[in-house]
Amino acid sequence: MSVVTRLAPRGGRAAIATALVAVGTCASTLALGNLLDGTGSRGAIWMGVVMLAALVAGVRWLTRTWWIPSAVGAVAALITLVLRYGAPPGRVQLVPDLDAWDRTTSAWGDGLSIINSSVVPLTVTRSVELVMLVGALSVFLLADLLAVALGRAAWAGLVYAAMWIPAVSLGFGIGAGALFWTGAAYLLLLALTAAPHAGRVERSRLASAAAWSTAAVLVGAVLLGPVLAAIPGWSAIRLPSFGSGSAGPVRLSDQLDLRHSLGQRSGQTVLTYSVTAPEPVQPADEDAASPSASASPSASPSASQSPTGPSVSAGSLGPLRAFTLTEFDGRTWTPTTPTATGPVVPGGLLSPDPQLANQPPSAERGTLARVDVKVASLDEARLPIGIFPRTVDVPGQWQYDADRDEVFGSAATSPGLEYSMVVEMPNLTSNDLADATTPAPDDATASGVLDVPETSHRDDIAELAREITADATTPYQRAMDLQTYLRSTANFTYDVRVAPAKTDDAVWDFLQDKHGYCVQFATTMTIMARTLDIPARVGIGFLPGKSDGEGSIVVTGKQAHAWPELYFGDDLGWVRFEPTPAIQSGAPPVWSDPFRSSDQVTGPDAIRPTGQAQAPGSDSTSEPEQSSTSTPAQGTNWVPVGITVAIVLALATIAAAVAVAHRRRRVDLTPEAAWSRLRRALGSRGIRWSDATTPRAAVDLIQAQLVERSERGLEGGAAESLVSLSRLVEADRYAPSAPDVDPEVLERAVREITLAVKDLLSDRPRRDASPSAPRVGS
Known part of the structure; x- marks a missing residue:
């Protein structure tokens, strides 16, 4: 075969x-x-x-x-x-x-x-x-x-x-x-x-039918389009669309290559969350909660208060971190497999500080914030959590790695997953960091937090770091000098496009090109801090997001972010800095912002409770709330749908009837189709043969059956047409290329054989086809 x-x-x-x-x-x-x-x-x-x-x-x-x-x-x-x-x-x-x-x-x-x-x-x-x-x-x-x-x-x-x-x-x-x-x-x-192999006549006939059909569809669309569009309610029908749904799950990359451009990030919602005080303080009187009071210039747009007094907001909470990276080879960050130090148990703080681990959160140590998170399109095996000590209440099997301060599971997050945290935010200020030392941590992360990759420009990076921090006398001042140098728009430009690599050191290439995104800024500050003997790592997660105007914060894939974390001893632990320019990251943390006092927690990430008006002059980037007088969305009117379906069905029925009638009239025979038609015609008169019979054997079988029933077989032109048709069928089935025969000739041959058989079986004078008709195969 x-x-x-x-x-x-x-x-x-x-x-x-x-x-x-x-x-x-x-x-x-x-x-x-x-x-x-x-x-x-x-x-x-x-x-x-x-x-x-x-x-x-x-x-x-x-x-x-x-x-x-x-x-x-x-x-x-x-x-x-x-x-x-x-x-x-x-x-x-x-x-x-x-x-x-x-x-x-x-x-x-x-x-x-x-x-x-x-x-x-x-x-x-x-x-x-x-x-x-x-x-x-x-x-x-x-x-x-x-x-x-x-x-x-x-x-x-x-x-x-x-x-x-x-x-x-x-x-x-x-x-x-x-x-x-x-x-x-x-x-x-x-x-x-x-498509069957048709003759020249039939090819022109089929081409003509296709052209007329196409013209009919176009004319029908032009004539019926305005009519259907004018039907009331038609524009309200929601038609299905392809590729307009979810753009797929979002997953944070743990192999960051500084040589690659960032490209356009996903605008999908990866999670939503709300930030409230565990025990909100009720207003002392009605005037305190009135719209006029909240709209006054002195009113803070983040009205949620904790029992200790400071505002609770997404801005004070900071980013949600999924994991940290410590191993860098000069071009790429390599992930480290987390090691479980214990399961996640609700109620106890998860913290790398052993004095805080498993302790209940306390308002005496800092501001408490309750964070309720709902996962949307995030597909991540590490749970985004606050950067400060926190409790985590999450369904499923989740483990905690105290060395890297990560919560991870054997299965990834899925849409609809809900978990909550109570975050204990220390009231950290620049004064607390001013005289802090930076010894290497004693845990398992210490192996890589001071490593500087051996590249051809390692010494150049170290020399530049010393030059930038020449006037600093403490580790905190050096960290602030590095952050200020990188955040300055006079020195660097935030750009998702990265120039092609010129050396084996991506950090040096960034310092020369001066264009990059958060990964370049965070990595550069991390490596430069290490050259100054400050333990440093990179945190990966999401920026706080934006308010939806209804009390929730929406985080999309565009808020994926990287930042450096520097270690300031066991008392302060890992402290986040923000070298990425404000165009992407917003304001730096309060303890590393030279232009903001330590007790301020207002800003674009603050939460505005539902129903509270935005203060005049507020710099909130929240989406505008919809007016309460907006027209509600109307349901689909099914009357035009029924009319349209009826019209379409009627047109389809008419088209099908015309097509069937045309098919019955048209001559579109191939040798195989002509043989099938002859077989049906002779079968109705009792002349039959099986599917296993070859066309050549079928000729002898037909003649034998005719002789048996009428004492004579086909003769003359009818016999010649039967033999020629059988040969054409064989060629059509087995030859490398199908024979090119005029369908009208095949039609006459079938008619001639059928009439001859009819005359033999009815014992009436034979009515031969016109003697001038061409023979099949001639």
Whole structure:
């Protein structure tokens, strides 16, 4: 049995089929759109697919061996990839040298590493483009092999799905464009390979019918479109859309590479939370809670008060940290597997300080804040928690790592997970840090918090750190000098785009280029602090977020953030600083803000209780509250829906009836269809043969049955037509290419044989077809 089916297209059909496979492949790459930052690489990928399709189609035109075009295409694709991605930097290579393959495989490995370690949206570098191009060319070659070479077009759909797997498995939207164009190319490919081989007359007839059908659809859309749009309530109907839902779960990256640009971060809500005092103080009188009082200039926009007096707000709580990083090799932060020091038990403080661990929170040690969190699209095995000692009440099996101050679990967070914390926020000020020392911690994190990677610019970074902190006499002053130097917009610019690496030290490249985002700023302060013998690490989590105007704080993927934490002895522990410019991070913590007094906790992150008006001149970045007089959303009016459905069904019924009537009248016979029609006609008169009977044997069987019933068989033109039709059916079934026969000739042959059989069985004078009618096969 041949691996090539009878449906395998040949000649011009094969070229059209290859073109459709190329269109489907290019369209399937659109499914990666939501995973990538920008579309700059799409042109190169599409161009590669189109050029390969032209080569394969050309080779198939010259040979009839089914596997040669695919083999030639695979070899040509491999050579092209080596020439493009294995060329020496800055040179065009027409003939690959001995090192070209090594450079290509190195770029391939680098691309896979970037894809595995990066977060969505992924910035497309040259090595990532190589991985994507290899995938697209492989999809085209395999789909073309199945659909065109082997004639199994239906299997090509599974090959296209390979491009959809990354976005689908990560939960990202595909987009209507990818669905429409991939589906259209696939359906056209199925139609092309399954369409019968018609004669010249029938091809023109089918083309005419297709043109008229297309024109009818367009005219109907133009005429009925305004009518349907004018139906009352039509605009209120919510139509389904593709790719407009969730953009997939958000996960924090724990392998931060300073060489990569950040790209556009997800705007999805990863979690929401509220911050309240555990025991809110009730207003002393009605005037204290009146809108006029809260709207006065002296009223704080964060009205939640703790029993100790200071305001409780998202700003005072600070970011929610998921984990910390200590190991840096000069380019990339490497995660450390957390080690459980105990399970998470509600009620006791989780803190690296053994004197506070498992103790109940106390308002005497600081301000208490209750934080109620609800997870949205966050997919993270480490729980975002406050940076201060806190209790954690969370369902499920969660462990605490006191050395790294992390809460982690065996399973990741899922949408709808709710947990609460009571955070004990120490009233830390700059005075508390002024004379603090910075000894290395005694726990397991001490192994890496003073390490500076051995790079070619290690000494240059240390020298610059000493120069910046030359006037400082204490570790805190040195930390403040580093933070001030990095936050200054005169020195650095916040930018998600990172210049290409120039050295083996990403920190030095950042200090020279002076453009970067939070990872560059946090890493640079961390490494420079280590050169000054200050233990430092990087914290990863989320900025406080923004108020939704209803008492909750909304945190999106855009609030993902990195910051340095410096160790100031056992009494103060790890202290957060904020070197990233305010355009992204907002104000620094109160203890490291030289322009804010230690008792202020107002700002854009403060919570405004529901119903409280915003103070005039407030710098709140909360979303504006909707007016209470806004019109409520109306439900869908089903009357226009019913009318529209009725119209569509009526038009479909009419179109189906016309199509059936036309099919009965039209002449669209192929040899196989003519044989089936003859078999039905003779079967109605008792002349039958089984499916296992070959066409040639069927001729003898028909004649034998006629002789048995009427004492004579077919003669003359009818006998010749029967023999010729059987030969055409054999050719149609088994020949490399189907015979090209005018359908009208086949129609006359079937009619002639049928009438002859009828005359023999009815014992009436025979009515031969017109003697001038051409014989089948002539």
